[in-house]
Structures are given as structure tokens and as C-alpha cells.
Amino acid sequence: MSLLDIQDLTIEAKQGQGRQAIVDRVSFAVPEQNIVALVGGSGSGKTTTGLAVMRLLSPGLNIVSGRIYFEGNDVVAMPEGELRRYRGKQMAMVFQEPLYAFNPVFRVGCQIEEVLQFHTDLTKGQRQQRVDALLRQVEIKDPGRVARSYPYQLSGGLRQRAMLAQAIAANPKLVIADEPTSNLDVTVQARILTLFKKLRDDLKLTVLIITHDLGLVRSLADQVVVLSSGRVVEEGPAGEVLQHPRHVYTQQLLEAAK
Amino acid sequence: MSKDKHFVPSPGGLRNFRKNPWAVCCLIILGVFYAGAFLADFVSPYSYQNEDRSYSYCPPMEIQFLDEEGRLARPFVYGVTISFDEFHKRNYIIDKAEKYPLKFWMKGDTYQFLGLIPSSRHLFGVDAPGRLMIWGADARGRDLFSRIVYGGRVSLSIGLLGVAISFTIGLLVGGIAGYYGGRIDDVLMRICEMFMMIPGFYLLLALRAMVPADFNSVQVYFSIVVILSFIGWASLARIIRGMCLSIREREFVLAAKVMGLSDFRIIVRHILPHTLSYSIIAIMLSIPGYILAESALSLIGLGIQDPYASWGNLLSEAMGIIQINFSPWILLPGFFIFLAVMCFNVIGDALRDCLDPHFQVDENI
Numbered sequence A: 001m002s003l004l005d006i007q008d009l010t011i012e013a014k015q016g017q018g019r020q021a022i023v024d025r026v027s028f029a030v031p032e033q034n035i036v037a038l039v040g041g042s043g044s045g046k047t048t049t050g051l052a053v054m055r056l057l058s059p060g061l062n063i064v065s066g067r068i069y070f071e072g073n074d075v076v077a078m079p080e081g082e083l084r085r086y087r088g089k090q091m092a093m094v095f096q097e098p099l100y101a102f103n104p105v106f107r108v109g110c111q112i113e114e115v116l117q118f119h120t121d122l123t124k125g126q127r128q129q130r131v132d133a134l135l136r137q138v139e140i141k142d143p144g145r146v147a148r149s150y151p152y153q154l155s156g157g158l159r160q161r162a163m164l165a166q167a168i169a170a171n172p173k174l175v176i177a178d179e180p181t182s183n184l185d186v187t188v189q190a191r192i193l194t195l196f197k198k199l200r201d202d203l204k205l206t207v208l209i210i211t212h213d214l215g216l217v218r219s220l221a222d223q224v225v226v227l228s229s230g231r232v233v234e235e236g237p238a239g240e241v242l243q244h245p246r247h248v249y250t251q252q253l254l255e256a257a258k
Numbered sequence B: 001m002s003k004d005k006h007f008v009p010s011p012g013g014l015r016n017f018r019k020n021p022w023a024v025c026c027l028i029i030l031g032v033f034y035a036g037a038f039l040a041d042f043v044s045p046y047s048y049q050n051e052d053r054s055y056s057y058c059p060p061m062e063i064q065f066l067d068e069e070g071r072l073a074r075p076f077v078y079g080v081t082i083s084f085d086e087f088h089k090r091n092y093i094i095d096k097a098e099k100y101p102l103k104f105w106m107k108g109d110t111y112q113f114l115g116l117i118p119s120s121r122h123l124f125g126v127d128a129p130g131r132l133m134i135w136g137a138d139a140r141g142r143d144l145f146s147r148i149v150y151g152g153r154v155s156l157s158i159g160l161l162g163v164a165i166s167f168t169i170g171l172l173v174g175g176i177a178g179y180y181g182g183r184i185d186d187v188l189m190r191i192c193e194m195f196m197m198i199p200g201f202y203l204l205l206a207l208r209a210m211v212p213a214d215f216n217s218v219q220v221y222f223s224i225v226v227i228l229s230f231i232g233w234a235s236l237a238r239i240i241r242g243m244c245l246s247i248r249e250r251e252f253v254l255a256a257k258v259m260g261l262s263d264f265r266i267i268v269r270h271i272l273p274h275t276l277s278y279s280i281i282a283i284m285l286s287i288p289g290y291i292l293a294e295s296a297l298s299l300i301g302l303g304i305q306d307p308y309a310s311w312g313n314l315l316s317e318a319m320g321i322i323q324i325n326f327s328p329w330i331l332l333p334g335f336f337i338f339l340a341v342m343c344f345n346v347i348g349d350a351l352r353d354c355l356d357p358h359f360q361v362d363e364n365i
């Protein structure tokens, strides 16, 4: 069974009098311990889909139909109180620019610890050890310094790693990564992507990675879902889709990535 | 990638504060005031209740450093004798025969420091039967200096306590309204507006009227604190709410939600800290309002009651033109109110200059 199973998801935005479908009858599945890439151009509804899984759409957006099964439970129908038990603990999300995703006024370590404080019963000392271990797990060499730093003091790559450490702090099963490498240079990108693979293997993590870069997916993803204007135009095993793209849009994307 | 502009108060900003000599001066003055108020029992030569009717409206005594021959001597004060002229007006005549040397760390009225540690040590004073009244005496012959020091306890602490309470309420209400928006926001903001509509001083009087008459002094003190904080929170809540409306759109709030943190935690830990530099300045600039409001209440006799002292009720003795005319020193408490209020304002302004140049405070009390 898939960890995440999205069926016929339609998300609409209110626009003046009318409504506009941002995500249109999207269906795809994310099998356990797979890395699935959700690919598409700007404005194709990738982030919206990702946030819908966390049920954290911005107020203007509504899920009008469809189901999102997480371990067989429908997230769409879940009451707010129950959702809280999922967020952070079962599924987490990392963002494109951790500079903004971290609170600028607190130290990075403090913010990772906060997640632990909220979701686990660890004592203060244990939490600090765990922060250290988490930072090591995302291959940060001097966890002490990083933990004591404010977000703006870290380089983009370190910040993204720290963000990832925060995301996996409470042992979630699913991590949604929204363009985690778009703001990084190519070499750092490659290393972060290997890190995702490593974490998937070490922690039995399932990753839904959102990107507009098909080339990047090549080395990483098991499955690819191509989204265009809120619709799934193509999906399948990564190798297959990349070798023999059937849809014009995918071909264009591939063309652009060359 | 530009750096986020909503940073914590930058250390550079606070360094500018040190460069502002007025602000530093005011900070020192306030420091002395608060230290004096805290150690009031010790600093004042007499207890606030210690009265001697024969010294009624005794003028300030001069501390002498030179003896009759003009040589430097141990500081002392002359005794005073009272005589009445044909109009029954008191005359205080310096009696050079009696000399009372100034003593430090001396034994005097007993007190319980902070209600815990019994002691009778005083910073300075003179031995009985002499009396030391460096700033004169009030109608009942109580040392004005001692009463001002004790009064500072009430007047200065009421400002802090009032601000603490009203800012807690204001920040929470503003934070909740701004974070949730929608109906909750509407309801809370209408309530705020109701409070802001009523002119502060009338609300103050109305609320004071609701306080039972048989309250003891401590209860009166706290009811005044509560009443004062009742008035100040609404305008703050509105401003904080506006700030939260924009802060909640920032990505780290979404990230905090993604991590499953509770709304309360997100408001308190992630959103409100971003209003910090505003809040600090607003706190500094609104403390004077509380000090003045307490003074006003006490001045018209609705605040702290005799024999307890506050700067406001000390000043209420100076309401008659005759007293001011014949014993102008009883205006001194007013000078302290002025000084404290001015210091808070100067510090608030200086903080504003170095923390937030685009700041406007709504001083509504």
C-alpha cells in the first residue's frame, strides 16, 4: 500500500465572483520509502498540492473534492485536532528558502529543539543531544556551531540541511520538500540530493520532492509525476518518463533542462 | 538573497543608545529612583508614619559642614525651636546651641525589609531628640524626604505593574486577533474599540467607584493597578493585531504550522517576538501614563490613602495656595513625578531612535 495516495484532488481558488481550479483532479500515489518527484512549471500547482497534503492551504484556497489518504486515513476529512497529530510527527515539509522558513530571531538549534519539545517527552539534556545527533545525521560537521547560529549566519546549504534536520526531528514517515535546492549552487544541490537518498535509506523515509527541474530528478527520483496547469499530464517510473516522455509538456521540460 | 529586515534589535542600534547622553542620564536617574524605592525602608531616615506634630511644616534643614568658627566639621544639623507670632503663625528658629551630627548606618525606626527581614538600620539620620528633615515636613510633621522615598515605591511600581498587566493582555489579544483573523478578530477589535471610545480618565473614575470602600491599602493598591491596566491594553492590542496580520503571512509561521506546533505557541513564540522592538518602545512611552494616572487618582483622593504615601497623594497636600505659599517644599513630590515621567519619555524616544525609526505610539491613557 502507498503511504500517500491522492485521488481526484481538486483545489479551487475564489477569484472575484468565479472560482478557478488551481489543482484539477490530480491523482497519484507515493509508495512507502520511495522518492517521488512532483515536477511542473511555475504556477502549475505543485506547492498547492504539497500544502494540501498537510491541510495548510492559504485561506483563499479550498479542497473541493478528492481524497488524500495517508496510511489509509483520509486527511481531507480529518478534523483539525487530529491533523495536529500528523503534522510534524507523521509528515513534515521543507521549503525552498529556509532563511524564511526559520524564525529569524531564534537560534537554529533552539528551533529544532522546539519541535522535539512539542512532539517528544525528552528531557532538556536529551533534546540537546538529539539536536546534535540530528545535525550530524544531515551531515553537518560542526553541529555545535550550527545549532548556536541564527539562520542568517549560515550558508544556504547548511541552512537547508538544518531545515531538513528539523523536519526529521520527530521521526515523520513522509517529508515533502518544496524545491529544496532551487536556491543552491549546483555542487551543493547534488550533495543535498544525495542526502535525501541517504535519509530515505537510513530512516526509511518517504519523500515527495517538488521541483521544476527534471534533470535534477534523474539522479534521485523513483517515480515522477508531471503537473501542468494543475493537471497530471504524465506519471511513471523516473527512468521511463525521462527516457521516453510521451507528453509534449514533459518533452519541453526535458528540453529546457538540457 | 537579501537579509531579512525584521531582525531582532540590532546590537548596533543599542550602541547608539549609549551615545545619547540624555538617555543615559535619564537611565541613571531612573536607576537611582528605583533603587531608592526598593530600599525605601533603609534609605529613608524615618518611617512614612513617623510623625511629630510640633514639626508641622518644618522647612528643609540645611546640613552644615562648617562649625561656628568656620572650620570644616563633621556634617551636622542645628536643632530647631518653634515659636508662634501674634498671628499664631509658626516660626521655626534655628537653635545654634543644639547640634546633631549626621550619622550613617544608624539605628532608627524598625521595619521589615520587603516584609521579611526585620531591621532598624537606616542609611543616615540624627539621634533623638533631634530630627533630620532635609526636605522639610508635611502638615503632620512627617519627614518629606522619607515620604517621597516611600511614595516612590507606590508610584514607580504601579507604572511597571500596570504596564506588565496591560501589555500581557494587549499582546495576547492583539496576537490572537491578528493570527486568527475573521470572526475572532472582529469581535476582539470591537471590544477594544469600546474601551478606547470611553475617555480614559472617566473610565478610571467609574472603575474606581466600583472598588469597595472598605478595602485595605494593599487591596486598593492592586485594584488601582488593575484599573489602570484595564485602560491601556486596548490601543496596544489594536496595533499588535495589525502587526500580527502581516507577520502571520511570513513563511516561518507556515513552517511552524507544518511542524505541528499549537496556535498558542506559534502566537507567543513565533509571532509576538517580532513585535518586540515596537513593544519595548511602547512600554517605555506608556509607563508615564500609568504614573500620571495614579498620581491623578491619588491627587483627588481616590488613590492611595494617608498614611501611605504615593507621589500623587503627597502632592494632594499642595492643593491649597496657602500651603504652597508658606511651605513650597511640599511641591517636591510633583517634581519627582515630572522627573520620572520625563525620564521614561526620553528613554522611550532614544530607544525609538535606535530601534525603529518609523515608529508611532498611541499614547492613550
Ligand SMILES: Nc1ncnc2c1ncn2[C@@H]1O[C@H](COP(=O)(O)OP(=O)(O)OP(=O)(O)O)[C@@H](O)[C@H]1O
Binding pocket: A013, A014, A022, A040, A041, A042, A043, A044, A045, A046, A047, A048, A049, A058, A059, A060, A061, A212
Ligand atoms: N491563495 C491563493 N489564492 C489564489 N490563487 C492562488 C493562491 N495561492 C496560489 N494561487 C495560484 O495557484 C497557482 C499555483 O500556485 P503554486 O504555488 O501551487 O504553484 P507552483 O507550482 O508551486 O509554482 P512555483 O514553481 O512558482 O512555486 C498559481 O497560479 C497561483 O497564482
Ligand SMILES: [Mg+2]
Binding pocket: A046, A047, A048, A178
Ligand atoms: Mg511553489
